[in-house]
Amino acid sequence: MDFPHVATHTDFQHKWTYELSYLGFARVMTERLNDCWLENIDFKLNSSQRVKHSYIFDTSLWQISGAGMELLSGSHTGIQALTNTQRCLFDRAVLALRLESRSVSSGLSMKVCLLAIACLIYPVVMFSFKQMTEWIQNYAQSLKERTEDLKRQRQLAEDLLHQMLPKSVAKQLRQQKHVEAESYEKVTIFFSDIVGFTSISASCAPLQVVEMLNNLYMCFDTRIDSYNVYKVETIGDAYMVVSGLPERNGDRHADEIAKMALDLLAAVRQVSIPHMPNHRLELRAGIHTGPCVAGIVGYKMPRYCLFGDTVNTASRMESTSLPQKIHTSSETYLALIKDNAYELQLRGEIEVKGKGKMNTYWLIGHKNYSVQNDSLVCNWNPNKARKKKTVAGSDVSAGNSSVTVQSLSENTTTPVSLPSSVLNRTPPRTDRPGLSVAAHMEHYSGGYGTLGSMIGGLQGGDDPANV
Numbered sequence: 001m002d003f004p005h006v007a008t009h010t011d012f013q014h015k016w017t018y019e020l021s022y023l024g025f026a027r028v029m030t031e032r033l034n035d036c037w038l039e040n041i042d043f044k045l046n047s048s049q050r051v052k053h054s055y056i057f058d059t060s061l062w063q064i065s066g067a068g069m070e071l072l073s074g075s076h077t078g079i080q081a082l083t084n085t086q087r088c089l090f091d092r093a094v095l096a097l098r099l100e101s102r103s104v105s106s107g108l109s110m111k112v113c114l115l116a117i118a119c120l121i122y123p124v125v126m127f128s129f130k131q132m133t134e135w136i137q138n139y140a141q142s143l144k145e146r147t148e149d150l151k152r153q154r155q156l157a158e159d160l161l162h163q164m165l166p167k168s169v170a171k172q173l174r175q176q177k178h179v180e181a182e183s184y185e186k187v188t189i190f191f192s193d194i195v196g197f198t199s200i201s202a203s204c205a206p207l208q209v210v211e212m213l214n215n216l217y218m219c220f221d222t223r224i225d226s227y228n229v230y231k232v233e234t235i236g237d238a239y240m241v242v243s244g245l246p247e248r249n250g251d252r253h254a255d256e257i258a259k260m261a262l263d264l265l266a267a268v269r270q271v272s273i274p275h276m277p278n279h280r281l282e283l284r285a286g287i288h289t290g291p292c293v294a295g296i297v298g299y300k301m302p303r304y305c306l307f308g309d310t311v312n313t314a315s316r317m318e319s320t321s322l323p324q325k326i327h328t329s330s331e332t333y334l335a336l337i338k339d340n341a342y343e344l345q346l347r348g349e350i351e352v353k354g355k356g357k358m359n360t361y362w363l364i365g366h367k368n369y370s371v372q373n374d375s376l377v378c379n380w381n382p383n384k385a386r387k388k389k390t391v392a393g394s395d396v397s398a399g400n401s402s403v404t405v406q407s408l409s410e411n412t413t414t415p416v417s418l419p420s421s422v423l424n425r426t427p428p429r430t431d432r433p434g435l436s437v438a439a440h441m442e443h444y445s446g447g448y449g450t451l452g453s454m455i456g457g458l459q460g461g462d463d464p465a466n467v
Contacts, residue, residue: 036088165304166230166246169296181295187244188257188289188332189310190229191318192264195282197237200273208275213237216271216281223267227260228252232306239264242306245294254289254335258342258363261285261326269324282324286317287363289331316352317360326363333361341367 161170172179194200194216201209217234224231224241228249232240241260244253268283290310297305313329321327328336328344336342343364352358 036085168246169304179296181293184245184292187242187292188253189314190241190257190261190287191314192239192283192285194237195284195323212273219267219271220264223263224260228256229260254332257287258336265326284321284323286314286321286327287332288314288317288329289335320350328361328363330359
């Protein structure tokens with residue numbers, strides 16, 4: 001210890017007392033100082049035989065006298081112990097600093113290594129992430145396209161199902177419900193076939209027969225969309241339509257079928273045969289009204305079929321009819337004369353297979369309107385329709401409650417008598433070029449909608465007329 005400014009022994013005592021108090025406090029607070037103290041001071045003082053060596057560290061022994069000063073001056077061993085303690089502290093501090101430096105260096109090296117590894121891995125991770133993102137985007141796009149394709153396929157399947165089955169029945173089948181057969185108290189069934197179809201088919205190639213039937217059924221299917229009827233099936237040249245099922249329509253079934261039959265009878269004369277342009281088709285039709293049972297038949301290819309004597313009788317009405325005639329039974333006659341709107345003519349008593357003698361009638365026409373000329377639909381040609389962009393106009397006269405429609409394919413006009421209630425009606429809008437006149441007249445004559453989509457009928461199966 002160096003006290004260069006201590007002038008007296010008393011000052012030295014005071015200064016050294018302070019130093020010892022500081023050293024004692026430091027021993028308590030610092031483990032290294034305490035260890036060095038025990039090693040260099042306590043050990044040496046305890047091993048010394050001269051008590052005066054402890055004088056410097058025990059202030060209670062201090063006396064301001066000549067003897068005290070001698071003891072103090074002879075305490076070089078204690079001073080040496082303090083020096084050793086100081087050196088011990090220095091060595092231990094240096095060692096601790098070295099260890100700490102090594103630890104810091106090791107940690108820094110580890111961090112540098114980790115940083116280097118991160119710098120190397122980062123581009124790989126980013127590239128992989130980019131590749132994964134692109135793959136996910138491509139997969140999402142592919143999934144979207146597949147979903148859209150599945151939606152289109154599902155829509156096609158639903159459209160095909162609706163062509164084979166009524167919409168209400170198809171909905172139950174899609175919901176995996178069992179469709180029970182249902183009984184109807186009153187329905188009206190229509191059968192028709194082409195007169196001389198066998199001889200016409202024999203003189204034509206198979207593809208020509210298919211084209212002819214396709215044109216015919218395209219015309220018929222478009223016409224019946226204006227009425228509250230359901231097409232059951234087409235088998236060869238036979239055409240079967242019913243009203244009153246699967247959706248009941250009260251007592252309107254006979255009226256709907258009668259107007260439709262008159263419409264089809266006029267329309268068939270306008271269906272052209274591409275390979276026989278000079279030949280016109282003729283229709284033979286039959287109608288009967290009565291009870292009926294309808295239900296789904298079949299598992300692999302389910303079909304909506306009608307059963308009952310009404311089906312057989314309607315088929316017999318058709319088979320015993322004449323060309324361009326609508327043959328009706330007495331039950332249908334009674335249903336039609338309620339409104340006194342139809343012209344019916346008694347045919348007389350005829351022999352009907354399986355039924356015996358029956359009084360039957362011819363359906364001549366409707367008193368309130370005449371069937372319109374619809375050459376726009378029934379002369380439809382898919383190849384010419386794509387090229388045709390302009391349509392001739394139509395003349396409408398409301399002076400005598402009638403409408404005159406000019407055909408586009410023929411230079412003839414057909415008067416159409418209309419009730420006064422429909423003359424003030426706004427004609428429905430149609431987006432089909434060349435079908436505006438036909439669509440307007442469909443609305444007036446049928447009263448149940450405009451032209452529907454041209455969908456060909458599905459063929460195949462057994463004739464219900466043979467049940």
